[in-house]
Amino acid sequence: MPKYLQRLVLFSLLLGAIPVIAIGIISYYISTGDIxxxxxxxxxxxxxxxQMRVEQVMKTLELTSIQYVNSALVTSTIQxxxxxxxxxxxxxxxxxxxxxxxxxxxxxxxxxxxxKDWLVSFKKFSPLSSMPQAETFKTYAKHPNSLFWVTSGVKSDAGEANPDETGDIVASAPKDTTRMVYKIPVVPMTTQPKGMLVVEIxxxxxxxxxxxSNQLGESYVLDKGGSNFLSDTAGSKYxxxxxxxxxxxxxxxxxxxxFFNAYAGDREMGxxxxxxxxNGWIYVSVVSIKDITSQSRKIAWITFLLCTFLFILVGLGAFYGSRKMYSPIKRLFEFTKEIQVEGLDKPGQDEFVSIEERFRALFSTEKQLQQQVQGHFAQLKEFFMLKLFTGQVSGSDFAKRAEMLGFPTSWKRLGVLTLNIDTLQGTRFREHDRELLLFAIHNxxxxxxxxQRRFSPVLLDQCQVTLLTSDLxxxxxxxxxxxxxxxSIRFKVQEYLKLSVSIGISRPFEKLGDAMRAYGEGLEALKNRISLGNEIILHYEDIETGKKGLEAAVYTQLKMHEDQLVNAMKLGDMDRVNEHFDKYIAAIVQKEVHTGDYPVLMIQLISKILQLVQEQGGRVKTVLGGRATIDHFLKLGTMEDIVAWFRADLFEPVHKFLNSQAESQxxxxxxxxxxxxxxxxxxxFSLESCAQALSFHPVYLSRVFKKEMGINFSEYLADYRMTMAKTWLESTNWKxxxxxxxxxxxxxxxxxxxFRKIVGTTPGQYREEHNKD
Structure with a gap:
């Protein structure tokens, strides 16, 4: 059976069975409660x-006793x-x-x-004082009521005390009896009666x-103290x-x-x-709950059989009804089988899950196609903008595609904004984050x-470039x-990214074909960060062209600083390197070198530093890595970045390389x-002949040998000669x-x-000692 059909049948079955079962259970509990x-x-x-029957008998006895006590015979004789x-x-x-x-x-x-101290009973007449009940009767005389009943209690022996119906302690009646006591005369609250009538039942x-009248369970009577005076068995059991x-x-x-429920042993009782x-007696009926509910069991069986029958009917209806409802689902499932999805149609898989996955795959494919088209469309727009800024497409060709690409089609003037990040120094970002930051700024x-006021912004050569339109x-x-x-762009970048950026603005123009020239003007405006500082917004028209070349004096001064810096680098003196470099930068800034000339000047200095690496047999890329390249240098836009690049990426690795080369040399x-x-x-052989052979100065060789070997050249030569002498003394017969x-x-x-100084003995003694061995 298909899985969803199973669920449908089960759900229908539960939907019909739960009310039936609930009705049966509720009916059973209601009937049980009613019973x-x-x-x-x-x-x-x-x-x-x-209670009424017992009290009727007791009241009849009381009435007869009152008539007897109030008779003329008793009233005249009692005194x-x-x-x-x-x-x-x-x-x-x-x-x-x-x-x-x-x-x-x-x-x-x-x-x-x-x-008068006498007692008359059914059987005898005797003085009261001679009778064993005399003390018991005297306690009865102290009772506050004129007429009362005394029970035997659970441990009834004559003379035992137990509470009566008023709660006072009086003598118990003899075992298995109950006494009615009537004072003579009948005067309320009399504690010194003249006589008394006592009747035992x-x-x-x-x-x-x-x-x-005991039809169900067990009934018994308790006195006011809670004692079952009629039955010892019931008293102990309950x-x-x-x-x-x-x-x-x-x-x-x-x-x-x-009424309440309680347990007697392991049986629950009502x-x-x-x-x-x-008289304060307590009439008690104790019935087993099991006996009470025995009649409801018949109702339970009838309810169970009826519910079972209804359950079968509901099951049959659920099965056939579910099959009828499942038929359109089956047709839809068969229809969607034509959509092939990997991993579906597993055994026991729900049909709706399969249908959902197939439709999901279908919609996902459509959505992916839409996203791809949109992504390609956005890339196509940026692609045409890049071609426009690099001069690879004419303005007329671009205008033909502008409407299709969703670009503005009407304007009076155009302008280009060229944005560049000033520096990442002192921020939470690193250099490898630059491209990601530019992309964020781009968005x-x-x-x-x-x-409607711009064409698609693009990222071009570490810059963010935007072509604006205006009706002014x-x-x-x-x-x-x-x-x-x-x-507004600079402010938002500072607010959200905490970055300083500079923006160059081109001259206004009308034709799209001039966009490449305008882009160049924006870059040219950005170059003035060298002299104007960071976070600038500069129009190309506001650039002071300054001097187009350098005077001979300025060039001579810069060349002097270059030579001094290179010599300090050769000597490994980084303090002097930094000192001369500061003077070199100050000369460029203070002399107002034109922004177009400073890269050429600095490239000369970079070339001399790189030449040092090559002279020592090193490979520039290996020593300096990927950042210390001319291409990377030309992308730097601020003086802070340029100074940091020279110090960290050029001077420091070259200094380490030269030191390591000197040590290896x-x-x-x-x-x-x-x-x-x-x-x-x-x-x-001497130090001078060695220096001549190696083409070094003797003093330099002496210092190098002492530093590396830890011993003077002459001492090492003498030691080696004495080592060879010992070998010959041991192995030859030479004189x-x-x-x-x-x-x-x-x-x-x-x-x-x-020999004696180095070995500690003469050559002859050394030969004798070793020849003996």
């Missing part, structure tokens, strides 16, 4: 019904001292207690008289009331949940109800709670002067217009002297006198004395 909320509401209703002899009264009291058992869960009932009976319920009620400003305002001129005829106004154009002379010593040591004679010693004694 959970319904369960919460149902559990809250169950808790409310349970009497009863004994076992009062059988009929005790029987009537017990009978009344039995009547309280309308509620089947009553385990025991006690009628207590604190003042089995916790199982209350638990049965809870289980009747201890953390009970603590959280109690804390929530403590944090609440008034008794309330609520907890519903409700606190009774009647600036093209932007500063409107096309007045000479003064015309000169001012050309000057303002030149000034010294080495060569010393070598020749050593060679002569080795050849003529057995002759009457000492014969050896002395061969070494040109006419006196044997003088030979022996010289």
């Amino acid at each position: 959970e909320n319904k369960v919460k509401e149902a559990n809250m209703q169950v808790l409310l019904q349970t 009497e001292k009863l004994t076992v002899d009062d059988f009929s009264v005790i029987r009537d009291l017990s009978k009344g207690l039995y009547n309280l058992q309308t509620f089947a869960g009553i385990n025991e009932a006690y009628l207590v008289s604190f003042d 089995q916790n199982d009976q209350i638990t049965n009331l809870l289980s009747q 201890a953390e949940i009970n603590r959280m319920v109690t804390q929530r009620l403590i944090d609440a400003s008034e008794p309330t109800s609520g 907890v519903t709670y409700r606190q009774s305002p009647y 600036m001129v093209g932007e500063l002067i409107p096309p 005829e007045n000479e003064t106004e015309l000169k001012q217009e050309f000057y303002e154009a030149a000034e 010294y080495i060569d002379i010393a070598g020749q002297m050593v060679k002569l010593i080795h050849e003529r040591f057995d002759q009457d 000492i006198s014969e050896i002395a004679e061969k070494l040109s010693y006419t006196n044997t004694t003088a030979f022996i004395r010289t």
Whole structure:
């Protein structure tokens, strides 16, 4: 399957599948949330019904107990001292207690008289003080309420303390029971009642009331202290949940109800709670979240099956619809295959990428052709301008092409601006940047002067040349217009490039054929930078022609400075070279040498310096490099550049070359002297004869030999002769006198004395020592 068709099918599939999947997920979560909320509401209703059922039983018992306590029998007897002899009264009291058992869960009932110290229950009559519950009942008497309930708590033993519904600490009820306490008489806030009715109910009976409505999860009751007094098992299993319920009620400003999720072990549970305002008991329902959501799983499966079916339908629709939409793309792809582009049509490549690359290649080719045509057109314009300035095309021929090339076709007067960079000394640029800077200036001129006022600017022989047009005829106004154009160019170059430039302005003319002459006039005007300085804008008419030649005195003075400079260069004295050169330049400037004459004069000096290099056997190009040439010198336009060129590019390399040649010459002379010593040591050979052989003065040779060899000539000659004497003493049987004679010693004694001085022993002793070896 083509790659783009795959993407189209996938996109269509996702576009249809995402809503289906989203709807299914949203439906599932909405239904799950609704079921959970319904369960919460149902559990809250169950808790409310349970609370009402339990409280109804408790209120019924309270009402029956109130009727019994307020009966004439109890009110008249509670202040009497009863004994076992009062059988009929005790029987009537017990009978009344039995009547309280309308509620089947009553385990025991006690009628207590604190003042008369007696107690009547279902089973017996005895003094109160003899009963183990006496202290418990006394703590009940201190309770601020006349009627209240006491639970057994989690650790219920008789006598244990636990908080009641008011938060006060009272004795716990016996294990697995709950007590209702009623003070006699019923006087609010009484802490010293005359008597008391205590009724015990089995916790199982209350638990049965809870289980009747327990349809989902587990329900239980907590007292106000958070203890599950009905079931120890539930109390330990949900201890953390009970603590959280109690804390929530403590944090609440008034008794309330609520729902939250918590974990019991590793199971997530939904907890519903409700606190009774009647006695402060907390009714709690704990349901597994998994059980709550079990019903929603059926909805999830139905949703999944429905979404799968819809997904299949969407997939089929996406496939066939994408193929239909892909057909025009396929035709376009097949059509563009005729455009050959290297690197396309790879396996798995997107069709649109291929089409884009082919169109891009097509447009790129067209753009390149346009750029080439535009570039060639610009080059063609500059080419014709160069031919015009160099006289290679006539004015009439150029005028015929002017309109085609986009040049101005009408004017009254013309003028040429010739711009040249003064110097790069002291700028951030170097000499190799000159051409690039001229090109930048060339572009600036093209932007500063409107096309209708100029022909195409060109670069010609290290100058930027612009042919201007004007509709003015007045000479003064015309000169001012050309000057303002030149000034704007000079100012912008200084502003943007931080360069000083000078501009020569030709005389106005009318015919294009005079452009070559005007260009020459601009160059001639620029030559006056030698005497006028840098950053000048000069009209050709303003040039003072001055003297056309040099007086004999001036020439003689310059020739004297030239000779002195050359002699100082031969001697290697650069201080004197610079001194004479300063005088030479001052003579040219102060004597107002005409701008056309100074190159000729300076070329004579350059020739003499170059002749020194050739006399010492050097090649000018090798010694001086590419900058120290006559052509380069003639391109220099300012005195600063000329002086810098002489010092850095001419004098300095020549000075280094002459010094190196002198040193190599010294080495060569010393070598020749050593060679002569080795050849003529057995002759009457001296420094004078060596100087005669080498055509040098003896004093000069002595100084050169001492400098290069580190020893005097005569000492070296004597040492070499003694070396040869030792060789002959060791290898021959010649007499000492014969050896002395061969070494040109006419006196044997003088030979022996010289040998002893150099070797440290006499020739005879030396022979004896070496013959023993």
